[in-house]
Amino acid sequence: MTTQTLVTSPQDVRRHIRSGVWRGVTSGVAPGYVQANLAILPKELAFDFLLFCQRNPKPCPLLEVVESGSVEPSLTAPGSDIRTDTPGYRIYENGEFVAEVDSLVPCWRDDLVSFLLGCSFSFETAMTDAGIPMRHQEMGCNVSMYITNIETTPAGQFAGPMVVSMRPVNREQIVRAVQVTSRFPATHGAPVHIGDPGAIGIQDISRPDFGDPVEIHPGEEPVFWACGVTPQAVALNCKPSLMITHAPGKMFITDRRDADYAVL
Amino acid sequence: MTTQTLVTSPQDVRRHIRSGVWRGVTSGVAPGYVQANLAILPKELAFDFLLFCQRNPKPCPLLEVVESGSVEPSLTAPGSDIRTDTPGYRIYENGEFVAEVDSLVPCWRDDLVSFLLGCSFSFETAMTDAGIPMRHQEMGCNVSMYITNIETTPAGQFAGPMVVSMRPVNREQIVRAVQVTSRFPATHGAPVHIGDPGAIGIQDISRPDFGDPVEIHPGEEPVFWACGVTPQAVALNCKPSLMITHAPGKMFITDRRDADYAVL
Numbered sequence: 235m236t237t238q239t240l241v242t243s244p245q246d247v248r249r250h251i252r253s254g255v256w257r258g259v260t261s262g263v264a265p266g267y268v269q270a271n272l273a274i275l276p277k278e279l280a281f282d283f284l285l286f287c288q289r290n291p292k293p294c295p296l297l298e299v300v301e302s303g304s305v306e307p308s309l310t311a312p313g314s315d316i317r318t319d320t321p322g323y324r325i326y327e328n329g330e331f332v333a334e335v336d337s338l339v340p341c342w343r344d345d346l347v348s349f350l351l352g353c354s355f356s357f358e359t360a361m362t363d364a365g366i367p368m369r370h371q372e373m374g375c376n377v378s379m380y381i382t383n384i385e386t387t388p389a390g391q392f393a394g395p396m397v398v399s400m401r402p403v404n405r406e407q408i409v410r411a412v413q414v415t416s417r418f419p420a421t422h423g424a425p426v427h428i429g430d431p432g433a434i435g436i437q438d439i440s441r442p443d444f445g446d447p448v449e450i451h452p453g454e455e456p457v458f459w460a461c462g463v464t465p466q467a468v469a470l471n472c473k474p475s476l477m478i479t480h481a482p483g484k485m486f487i488t489d490r491r492d493a494d495y496a497v498l
Numbered sequence: 499m500t501t502q503t504l505v506t507s508p509q510d511v512r513r514h515i516r517s518g519v520w521r522g523v524t525s526g527v528a529p530g531y532v533q534a535n536l537a538i539l540p541k542e543l544a545f546d547f548l549l550f551c552q553r554n555p556k557p558c559p560l561l562e563v564v565e566s567g568s569v570e571p572s573l574t575a576p577g578s579d580i581r582t583d584t585p586g587y588r589i590y591e592n593g594e595f596v597a598e599v600d601s602l603v604p605c606w607r608d609d610l611v612s613f614l615l616g617c618s619f620s621f622e623t624a625m626t627d628a629g630i631p632m633r634h635q636e637m638g639c640n641v642s643m644y645i646t647n648i649e650t651t652p653a654g655q656f657a658g659p660m661v662v663s664m665r666p667v668n669r670e671q672i673v674r675a676v677q678v679t680s681r682f683p684a685t686h687g688a689p690v691h692i693g694d695p696g697a698i699g700i701q702d703i704s705r706p707d708f709g710d711p712v713e714i715h716p717g718e719e720p721v722f723w724a725c726g727v728t729p730q731a732v733a734l735n736c737k738p739s740l741m742i743t744h745a746p747g748k749m750f751i752t753d754r755r756d757a758d759y760a761v762l
Contacts, residue, residue: 281545284552285563289573299549301654309553309651387573390565416762419683497761498680 244311244487248319257321257336259483261355268421268492269485270297270310270350271462272320273469274338274478277302280347282390283469287349289387293396293464295352295420297488302345310488316348322481329473334481346478352421353462353485354399356492357414364414366407369448376483377401379444379461383435384426386468394468397444398426398434399461402454411457420495427458434458508575508751512583521585521600523747525619532685532756533749534561534574534614535726536584537733538602538742541566544611546654547733551613553651557660557728559616559684561752566609574752580612586745593737598745610742616685617726617749618663620756621678628678630671633712640747641665643708643725647699648690650732658732661708662690662698663725666718675721684759691722698722 244267250256260269275283280302287294298310305316317338325333325341335341354377358368370377377399384396403411408428416424431439439456440447444463450456466479480486508528514520524533539547544566551558562574569580581602589597589605599605618641622632634641641663648660667675672692680688695703703720704711708727714720730743744750 281548284545284548285565288548288552288560288563296552299552301549413762419761497683498677 244489245313247487248311248314251321252315252318254336257484260321260485260487261483264487265359266491268297268310268488268490268495269353269355270488271353271466272316272323272478272480272486273349273351273465274316274346275349275469275474276343276476277345277347279472279474282392283349283465286386286389286392286468287351287465289389290464291419292423292426292460293386293462295422297350297352297420297490300348300350302347305342307348307350307486307488310350310490311486312489316486317342320480320486321484324479324481326470326474326477326479328475329470338478346476350486350488351462351465352495354422354459355485356421356495357418357459359492360414360418361411364410366403366411366414369402370446373446373448375446375448377445378442378448379463380431380436380458381443381467386464391472392468394471396426397461397463397467398458399445400439400442400456400458402448402450403457404454408455408457415459417496417498418492419497422459422462425457426460429455431456508753509577511751512575512578515585516579516582518600521748524585524749524751525747528751529623530755532561532574532752532754532759533617533619534752535617535730536580536587536742536744536750537613537615537729538580538610539613539733539738540607540740541609541611543736543738546656547613547729550650550653550656550732551615551729553653554660554728555683556687556690556724557650557726559686561614561616561684561754564612564614566611569606571612571614571750571752574614574754575750576753580750581606584744584750585748588743588745590734590738590741590743592739593734602742610740614750614752615726615729616759618686618723619749620685620759621682621723623756624678624682625675628674630667630675630678633666634710637710637712639710639712641709642706642712643727644695644700645707650728655736656732658735660690661725661727661731662722663709664703664706664720664722666712666714667721668718672719672721679723681760681762682756683761686723686726689721690724693719695720
C-alpha cells in the first residue's frame, strides 16, 4: 500500500496495520489525529511508572493507561488492540534490546500494563499551521534529540536526565512558538528552554544524542521541548525484566483529534 | 490566635498548625498559595486511585503523591509533615466515618500513600480578581454541591458519579468565568456544565447534596465545576479498610502559588 492509497481514518489505518497490509512509519498518517508513544511494563512497576509520569508531565504526557488484563485502549481508541495495531514494536529484557516484532500476541502476558504517551507530531502540526517551519521536515530527516542536565523528578526506581528535542526557530517567531505549543500540554506543551544549549548541559548542538543534526540558520535560536524518549530512557535505566515500546517512528494512532487536547 | 495575628507564609501557618497554636478552617489563610484536598489510602489501592485521578483530572487534579514510607510532600511543601500540618483530619474505616483528629501520628502506618488534590480556592480567587462575585462568599456560607448523572471514568474498583460545585454567574460574565477558570486545570479548570441543572441530573437546584443552598438572581445562570468531593465519595464507595481525608474546610497549605499552576 502506498501513501497515495492510504486511508485516513484512524480505525482504517489500525485495521490495515493489524492485517499486515501496511507497516510503515506513521508520520503524516491520519492527519489531525493524535499519535502515541508506547511503553509497556509489568504490573509490579506500574505504580512507580504512573507516578513518574504524573511528576514529569512535560516529557511524559499520559494519554491513557491500559490496565493489566486488558489489551484495548478503550478511552482513546475503542475497539483497538494494543498488541497488533502499532506497525512495529521493540522488546527489551533487563534493559537490553532483544527483538523488533510486528505483533505482541505471541509474547503477551496478562500482567502487562500499557502506557500511551503524547508525541510531538500534534504540536508540530500546530506550529506548521502557524507558519513556523520545521527544519527536520524541510531536510527530510529525524528531529535532533539531546540528553540534558535537567533532572526529572524521580518516582520509585525511575530517575534520570530529561531528553529534549530541538527545533531552530527564527527569533521573530519564538514567542509564537511558545504560545502555539503551550496549548498542547498533552503532547509535551511549551518549550523547556530557549537559546544557549550549554545552559542545559548540551556541549555540541551539531552532535545530537538521538536523531539527526539539523542546520541552524542566522537569525534563529535553538528551541528545546521535553521529549518522549525520556520515559523510555529512564525506564530502561532500571533494567526492567521486560519492557516493550513502539518501534522508532511507528506510533499508535488514536481516535482523538489534536484539537481534543488543546487548552484554550 | 486571631485572623489579625495570623502569619501568612505557608511555612509559618503549617508550623502554627503543627504546634497546635492554630486549628481553624483555611479559607483566606496564606492568600495566593495553593491549598490541597487530602486523601490517604493503603498502598494496595494506590495504583488504582492514581489511575482514577489520571482518568478524571477535572474532579481529581493531582498536585502531589507522597509514596508509602514518606510523610513529607517534598515537591509542593518541603519540610512539611502530612500527619500534623493539616488543621484536622477525618478517619474512615470500611467506608464509615469513625473519628475526627488533630494529628495522624498515633494512627500512621508505613503502607499509607497520600494524595494531594487541587481545590477550588485558587480559581475562586482568580474569578474574584476578574470581578466575578462568589455568591456563597457574599452569603457567608459553603458552596453548593450536587451529585450529578455524569459518570466518572472508572479505574479498578473506583467508580461513581461526578460531584460538582455550583456558582451563579451573570450571563454577561459567563464567558469570562470560563476563560479565567480554564487557566487553572490543576484546580478543577473550566466548568463541566453551564445552565439547565436537569441536563446533568440535578432535580432541585435549591437542595444541594452537600454544602449550602445559594440564591440565583435574575439574569444569572448556574455554572457547574467538577468538585474535589468526587474522589472522596468515589473512594469511600469502595469501603477501603482505611481512608483518611482532611476535615471539611481544613486544607493542607502548600508552598506553591496559584500562579505556578496557571496555563497561559
